[in-house]
Amino acid sequence: MNHLIPEYLNYWFEVGIWKFIRIFWYFVLFEFTRYIIIDYIVYGIFYLNRKKRQDRWDLAKQKFRLENPLVSIIIPGKNEGKHLYKLTKSLSEQTYTNFELIIVDDGSDDDTPIIGENLKKHGLIDLFLRNDQRGGKASAANFALQFCKGKYIVHLDADCSFDRDAIENVVIPFYIDENIGAVGGNVKVRNYKSSLCAKLQAIEYLKTVSVGRIVTSYLGIYKIISGAFGAFRSDVISSIGGWDIGPGLDGDITVKIRKSGYRVYFEPTAVCLTNAPEKFKVLTKQRLRWDKSIIRFRVRKHKDVYFPNANFKWSTFFSLAENVFYNVILDVLWWIYIIDICINYSGSLQFVIPMNITLYFVMSYVQMCSIYMFSERREEEKYLWKYVAFMTFYTGMYLRIVRTIAYYKEFFFKRSFEDPWNPYKSSRLAKEHGL
Amino acid sequence: MFKVVKNNNQKILTQGSIDYLIIEKWSTALEGALTSCKAVIIATKEVAWFNDIVLQLRTHKDKNVFLKPVFYKYDVKSEYVIHTDGLFEEDLSNEMVRTIVDKIQNVPQLAFEQNFDVTTRLVQFLFTREAKLVPVKNRHSKIGYIYPFIGLYFTNKEYEIEKQLQFLVNDETLDVKLKDKIQLCNDCHDSYLIYKETCPKCKSIDLEAQDIIHHFTCAHVAPQEQFMNSEDDNLQCPKCDKHLRHIGIDYDKPSSVYNCNTCDHNFQVSQVLAECHSCNHVNSLEELIEVTIYDYELTMKAMLLAEGKYQVHKTEAKNDTLVFKQLLDQERKRHFAKGHSSYLFTVSLTGELLNILDSNYINSFWKDMKQVAREYVVNDLCYVREGNSIRLLLLDMLQVEAEQLQQKMIYNMELLLSDNIKSHITIENKLINVDTL
Ligand SMILES: [Zn+2]
Ligand SMILES: [Zn+2]
Numbered sequence A: 001m002n003h004l005i006p007e008y009l010n011y012w013f014e015v016g017i018w019k020f021i022r023i024f025w026y027f028v029l030f031e032f033t034r035y036i037i038i039d040y041i042v043y044g045i046f047y048l049n050r051k052k053r054q055d056r057w058d059l060a061k062q063k064f065r066l067e068n069p070l071v072s073i074i075i076p077g078k079n080e081g082k083h084l085y086k087l088t089k090s091l092s093e094q095t096y097t098n099f100e101l102i103i104v105d106d107g108s109d110d111d112t113p114i115i116g117e118n119l120k121k122h123g124l125i126d127l128f129l130r131n132d133q134r135g136g137k138a139s140a141a142n143f144a145l146q147f148c149k150g151k152y153i154v155h156l157d158a159d160c161s162f163d164r165d166a167i168e169n170v171v172i173p174f175y176i177d178e179n180i181g182a183v184g185g186n187v188k189v190r191n192y193k194s195s196l197c198a199k200l201q202a203i204e205y206l207k208t209v210s211v212g213r214i215v216t217s218y219l220g221i222y223k224i225i226s227g228a229f230g231a232f233r234s235d236v237i238s239s240i241g242g243w244d245i246g247p248g249l250d251g252d253i254t255v256k257i258r259k260s261g262y263r264v265y266f267e268p269t270a271v272c273l274t275n276a277p278e279k280f281k282v283l284t285k286q287r288l289r290w291d292k293s294i295i296r297f298r299v300r301k302h303k304d305v306y307f308p309n310a311n312f313k314w315s316t317f318f319s320l321a322e323n324v325f326y327n328v329i330l331d332v333l334w335w336i337y338i339i340d341i342c343i344n345y346s347g348s349l350q351f352v353i354p355m356n357i358t359l360y361f362v363m364s365y366v367q368m369c370s371i372y373m374f375s376e377r378r379e380e381e382k383y384l385w386k387y388v389a390f391m392t393f394y395t396g397m398y399l400r401i402v403r404t405i406a407y408y409k410e411f412f413f414k415r416s417f418e419d420p421w422n423p424y425k426s427s428r429l430a431k432e433h434g435l
Numbered sequence B: 001m002f003k004v005v006k007n008n009n010q011k012i013l014t015q016g017s018i019d020y021l022i023i024e025k026w027s028t029a030l031e032g033a034l035t036s037c038k039a040v041i042i043a044t045k046e047v048a049w050f051n052d053i054v055l056q057l058r059t060h061k062d063k064n065v066f067l068k069p070v071f072y073k074y075d076v077k078s079e080y081v082i083h084t085d086g087l088f089e090e091d092l093s094n095e096m097v098r099t100i101v102d103k104i105q106n107v108p109q110l111a112f113e114q115n116f117d118v119t120t121r122l123v124q125f126l127f128t129r130e131a132k133l134v135p136v137k138n139r140h141s142k143i144g145y146i147y148p149f150i151g152l153y154f155t156n157k158e159y160e161i162e163k164q165l166q167f168l169v170n171d172e173t174l175d176v177k178l179k180d181k182i183q184l185c186n187d188c189h190d191s192y193l194i195y196k197e198t199c200p201k202c203k204s205i206d207l208e209a210q211d212i213i214h215h216f217t218c219a220h221v222a223p224q225e226q227f228m229n230s231e232d233d234n235l236q237c238p239k240c241d242k243h244l245r246h247i248g249i250d251y252d253k254p255s256s257v258y259n260c261n262t263c264d265h266n267f268q269v270s271q272v273l274a275e276c277h278s279c280n281h282v283n284s285l286e287e288l289i290e291v292t293i294y295d296y297e298l299t300m301k302a303m304l305l306a307e308g309k310y311q312v313h314k315t316e317a318k319n320d321t322l323v324f325k326q327l328l329d330q331e332r333k334r335h336f337a338k339g340h341s342s343y344l345f346t347v348s349l350t351g352e353l354l355n356i357l358d359s360n361y362i363n364s365f366w367k368d369m370k371q372v373a374r375e376y377v378v379n380d381l382c383y384v385r386e387g388n389s390i391r392l393l394l395l396d397m398l399q400v401e402a403e404q405l406q407q408k409m410i411y412n413m414e415l416l417l418s419d420n421i422k423s424h425i426t427i428e429n430k431l432i433n434v435d436t437l
C-alpha cells in the first residue's frame, strides 16, 4: 500500500500535459470547458454588470407595479387534492395579489373533487375545473387556458411552495424585454434534508437549474421552462395553441415559444420549492420519463430546427443542439471514452480510474463554489457541501446509466408513447402522427 | 228496517240496535245527544261545515266523543275525510261501530285520564282503530302530507308532528316504517320549493352550459362552440385544423362548463337554490329542513298497555317484566359449562302491615333494595319488581356461588327493614335453577 501512492503520483508527473489531455479528453473537452470555464465567465460578466442589471430590474418592477396586471395561475393535475390547501396558503402569502387561481382536476379518483369544490366555496380558489375522464396534463392545462382572464399565465405544480415574492419576480422579466414570451422560475429541492437521494438531487438542481439556467439563459439557449413554475404571456401561449401532449411538455412548449420568435428567460429570484423523490427507485422512474422526452421532442418532434428553413434561428438551434449534445451525444461519447480507455490504457487503469474520480471530485467542489456565488440562500445551502463528494458517482455513474437506458428504449422502441403518464387514447394518436 | 227519529231538532238514525247521531252543522247543543249515541253520521254538502264537525268531534275533550265512530253521507271532497271512519255504508258501518265501541270500553280510564295530551289521545285513537297511522299525500298541507287524527291538532304546524311522534317511537309505543323524506323552507316550513341552478357568484339563473371537447392528437381543449365549422356541421380543431370524426377515437367530451350571462363567471358546479313559493325565501340546500315521513303502527307492547293487560307498576319502568321474561327464556335454552347454570331468585314480602304502610315508604325501600341487587346482577334487566316481590336472574354461575349471593341478599334486606317493621313482615325467598323451570 505504502509504495502505491508514490508510484501513482510519479506516474502522473511523468505523463506530461498532452498525454494527460489524451487520456482525459472527455473531461477536459466537455465537462471542464462547459461546466467550469463557461460558468465562471458568465459569473464574471454578471458580477461586472450587476449595477446595470439591478437598474433594469428596478425599472421593470416599477412598470409592472404601475400596470398591476391580472395574473392567471393554473394548476393542472391528477389526485393533487391533498396539496391544494397548503398551496393556496402559500399563494395567499404572496407579495403580489392581483391573481386568479384556476385548478384543473384531471380525472382524479380520490377526494380531489370534493376538496377543490370546497376550497372554491370558501373563496380560496377562483375556478375549479374537473374532467371526469383523464385527458393528460397538456389537455388539463389547455382546459384551464380557456378560462384564463389574466395577461400572464403562471403554470404551477400542486406540490410546490413559493417564496413570498416568487409570483411577482417571475412576471417582472416580461417588463425587462417585451420580446420575452416565457419566464422560467428557479426550482429548488425542499426536502433536501430527508435522504441522501434528496440531498444529491438538491445539489443537482442547484447545478443544472439554478446555475445552469442562469448560464443558458444568459447565452440565449435556455431550453426548458419547468412545469413546476413557469410564466407565459397569454397572447403568446394562445397563438401557439397551448400545450401539446407530454411527457416532457415543459420543454416542448419552450421550444414552440422560441420557434415563434420569442425569448425565453430564466429568473433565479423567482424561487419555488418542490419535493424531490426520496428513494432512488422512484427517482429512476422519474428520470427515465424525463430522459425519454429528450429523444422524443428534441430529436424527433422538433427536428426541423436543425435544418435551414423559414423559421430558422441560431439561438433555437443552439438551444436544442446544446441540449441534445450535452445529453444524448455526450452520453454516447462517454461510452466511447470508456471503451477507448479500456482498450488503449488497459495496463494503467489503476492510475486512470482514481485520477478520473479525483478530477470529478475536484470539479464538483469548484462548481459548488460557483453555485455559492450565484445563490440567494447561501447559508442554508452550506449544509449540502459535505455531500458534494458523492456527486461524482451520482452524476457520473448513476444518472448516466439511467439516461442511457432511457435513450436506448425511446430511440429504438418509442417507449414514451406507452408511458402511463398519458392516457392511452392520446398516446396512440400522438404516435401515429409522429408528435 | 231503520228509522230516523227527530228529537229536539236532533236526528237519530237507529240501525241494527245502533244509534247514529246525524249532524249537519256543529252546535254545542249537540253535546248531550253525542254522549248517548254510539256513532255519528255527518250529513252535509258544505265543506266548511263538514270540516268544522270533524274538527269539533276529534278534538273534543271527552274520550267518549273524540274516539266516537264518525261516518259521512256525502262525498264532500274534503281532506278531512281521513279523520273520519269513512263513508256510511249500512252493514259495514254497523260492524265497524261494534268493534270500535268494544275497544273504547277497553281503553283504561286510569292510565290516561290525568294526562290528556295529544300523544295519549293518538294512542287511544289508534288502539280503537286499525292501530296504524298512515300519512297521506296532500298539496294543501305545508309539508305535503296530512296525518289522520293527529293532523287536526297541528294545523299549519305539520312539521312538528314527526317530532311528537318520535317520543312515542322512543318509548316503544310506535313502530315506524320509512316512507319519504321531504325538504322544507327554513323560514316558513313549507314544502313548496322551486329548485333552480344558479351562478355561485351572483346567484343569477341566466346560465349557459357548454360541452368541453378534448382533441387527443394536439391536446387542445375548448368549448364545443370553438370546434364548430361554420360551413358544415363538422367539428374541426381550431388549433391543428384536423377534423374530429369519431368520439372516443379522435376526441372526447371530458366535462361541461357553465357560463353566467349576468356576470360572465365560469364554473362547473352550479349552485342549486330552493326558492320557497309561499314566502319567497331563497334557501341554500344546506339550510333546508329535512323531515322524514314514516308510517306508524302501535307496537304489541302499546296494545297490551292500552288494554290494561300489561302489568304496570307506577314506580317501575313498564317494559321490565317483558324483557325479564325474554331473558329468562333465553337462559333456559342456553348451554352451560359443566356445573354452571343460571338461577332465578325470588324474594317476596308478605304481611298485613304492607297494606297499611305509607306507599312512599314502601317505594323507597324497594329503591334501596334495587341498589343492593345491582351489586349481584349483571345489569338492570336482570332485576324486576312486581308489587312487593322482586325477581333476580343470576347469570352463569356455580350453585355454591348462587347460594352465597342468596344469603347476602337476604342479610342486606333485613338490615334495610327497621326492627319494628321486620317483626310484622315475613320474607320469603326461593332460588331456582332455570333448567328446572
Ligand atoms: Zn318559505
Ligand atoms: Zn387539434
Ligand SMILES: [Zn+2]
Binding pocket: B199, B200, B201, B202, B203, B204, B260, B261, B262, B263, B264, B265
Ligand atoms: Zn353570475
